[in-house]
Amino acid sequence: MSTEVGEASTMSAAWTRRHLLGLEDLSAEELILILDTAASFKEATGGCKKKLPSLTGRTCANLFFEPSTRTRTSFSLAARRLGADTVDFSSSGSSLSKGETFIDTAKNIEAMGVDVVVVRHRTPGTPHLLAQNLACSVINAGDGPHEHPTQGLLDIMTVREQLGRIDGLTVALVGDIAHSRTARSNIWGLKKLGAHVIVCGPSTLVSPLWREVGVEVSHNLDAILPRCDVLNLLRIQFERQTTRPFPSVREYAHLYAMNRERLAKAKEDILILAPGPINRGVELTPEVADGPHSVILEQVTNGLAVRMAVLWLICGAL
Amino acid sequence: MSTEVGEASTMSAAWTRRHLLGLEDLSAEELILILDTAASFKEATGGCKKKLPSLTGRTCANLFFEPSTRTRTSFSLAARRLGADTVDFSSSGSSLSKGETFIDTAKNIEAMGVDVVVVRHRTPGTPHLLAQNLACSVINAGDGPHEHPTQGLLDIMTVREQLGRIDGLTVALVGDIAHSRTARSNIWGLKKLGAHVIVCGPSTLVSPLWREVGVEVSHNLDAILPRCDVLNLLRIQFERQTTRPFPSVREYAHLYAMNRERLAKAKEDILILAPGPINRGVELTPEVADGPHSVILEQVTNGLAVRMAVLWLICGAL
């Protein structure tokens, strides 16, 4: 662990927020408190396998209005490894189909004694709306293309765990920046912890406006590759795109996929992240996905650690 | 708590039923035993938030053949707060799609060591059919337009908690009486505990035959409003109606919606209940739903208390 991280951790002993809505609002100290807590949980539970029942009697509700395997399950398992109860809601089969408003549904869930609502919704700002209307805690598990803070945290945790620091690293987020909440959460978190962030992809998916918040913008992966300590290969979100942002998947892969040839031109110890589900052959080739630089599955395990940390901090179980 | 309730509670120390199929069959003493038990659970668990693991090792199965968010979740959480395990079945993805009969499905669930089956089905009498065929306990969570006993109990618990008694109160059930199992369960429960019950709504939705069981029938909310201690605004069940029972929603709301103007003509301490999901602007306006007379969310919390009480009494965990 680098010096700046240890110091920051000492400075920020207390967590005071009731919600986790995004990384844009968090201070570097708050980010490091979550990351340190997550690392402790991971160690104490043998890689997030054992239980640590510090939230016994608490109830977490998953309120997911978009399909999700890993995030919903990761939150459920994180809650249960802390001894909390979980309940799942989904858009189908719910009261929403009977004409109830979204906030009324959430208030009803809260009235059943739920402590934390984990919400995913295609509309940006939905978690913020809930946070204004509920007395319980709200965690954003993805609001449209806006933020996905626990994904950003698990990516950052994985980089910090592997490379020992964030400060001074060059991290490129490659691909579908326009539709990616993961990109946004990474950008805010990485910059606050001192990384140099590059967004890279076709001009239809990477806006030049990112320069205004201090992010480097590139449309040429081969040009920036030699400088990168970390590549985070974002999923092409075919399901969110209403127009085709590039001529073909083959064309995209030719320009932006991480493959053996590109790996040969990168730094020797480059770290390859990909917030799954991955499209093999699109964002990266199987030999890269399954190769020594890839930490894709470590990201999944760290997702559990980060979610345990966030639930624990938010529930005030200090 | 009124005197008659305290006495009744003392009189009926024991619960002897294996099933809860409806409120029509219960005695006043049995109703009060459930209500008193629910109130105790609510107090002992800090408003149904904490666990009280008196049913550890028991298993409750939800067998829901109609969409439901709140009732299914409420039963699951009630069971788990008592330490019981829960399993969910639904009509999709089940053996019924492979040609199995309903009773065979239920018998299979029972053979897996389930103690209580909570069933919702669009056909009246389904829970009774199960009760005749299963050795385990059956709780009716809504059988078509027939009964929904735990909803009736939670409504009555909420009135009793707020006003201290049921005996002598005037309670109006407003709206879609014809399609409402909640109305039926409320009618039987309220009358047994001594309330004067009025059913009020358009003549297409409120049958004059209710008079034969001692219920007042009205088609004019404004005429009965000044006499009411409690209004229970039933949801217009658009999904159950095959013909249009009134010209338009606007017309219905004009005649029967609870709004600021009507509130001004009601008793000063009138209690407004609504068994959600509510249609804002149909049965009641947002200012009434969110106003000081509304106990809508208290109903949800009491739903947990009532279900904990029923599960506990039925499992014989005395």
Next chain:
Amino acid sequence: MSTEVGEASTMSAAWTRRHLLGLEDLSAEELILILDTAASFKEATGGCKKKLPSLTGRTCANLFFEPSTRTRTSFSLAARRLGADTVDFSSSGSSLSKGETFIDTAKNIEAMGVDVVVVRHRTPGTPHLLAQNLACSVINAGDGPHEHPTQGLLDIMTVREQLGRIDGLTVALVGDIAHSRTARSNIWGLKKLGAHVIVCGPSTLVSPLWREVGVEVSHNLDAILPRCDVLNLLRIQFERQTTRPFPSVREYAHLYAMNRERLAKAKEDILILAPGPINRGVELTPEVADGPHSVILEQVTNGLAVRMAVLWLICGAL
């Protein structure tokens, strides 16, 4: 318990497999170790009703890509009665709809700290593919028409429990052998434990090639019936058939359904099994399904016992 079983049990004290993929690979000793363990669990838990929390802190994931009520629930309840946590995945709403490969989905689940993956898939060999790619344990809960080992085990457990032995019994598997994974698992298990196995059904559903592995093949139930100690009436899997293997259900039932008339021609203590969901009036008449020879519901309870045993052995909780 017969002598040969007791001896075998003593001989094979240790379980060494990480996966349960099929009964074809198991030795008689391994089969008997599972059956003995299952019988012990059933007795120790009062018929699989009580908890025996020997797998606390373990997590089992259900990865079901075909509809299932009983098997999925049976595995979940078995895991939870041993104190393990469970998570459910299904094909809908999962990352597979976002383009992820099956193995990547499974590896992600494993990276969340899952100890055992229970998989059902319509493609034969899927569990074997997972076992080659995952470090955690894999249990086959049905791979197309190939194997369904815990179903085979629960059928065999039920016969052994009722008749005290397997060795020397004549067991007929009747019906849809071609599409039945249950048939295959029964055949391998029964033969290894010394039973004489007959497969019986229309020639479109029963291949003469079974003779090559020492199984008797018959197309005439009435001819073999007097010799049978056990009938296992396989479900006609209408959903797996692409062509009609017989002229009509009526024709099938006429030739192969177990009914009162056939029962009169069978051994006095013949045992009737049917791995549900059953089609009443197709494979067997209601009077047989609900009669004294039927052990259909005992099979369901034994399914729990067998799954508890398999989970416990595989998790090495000796």
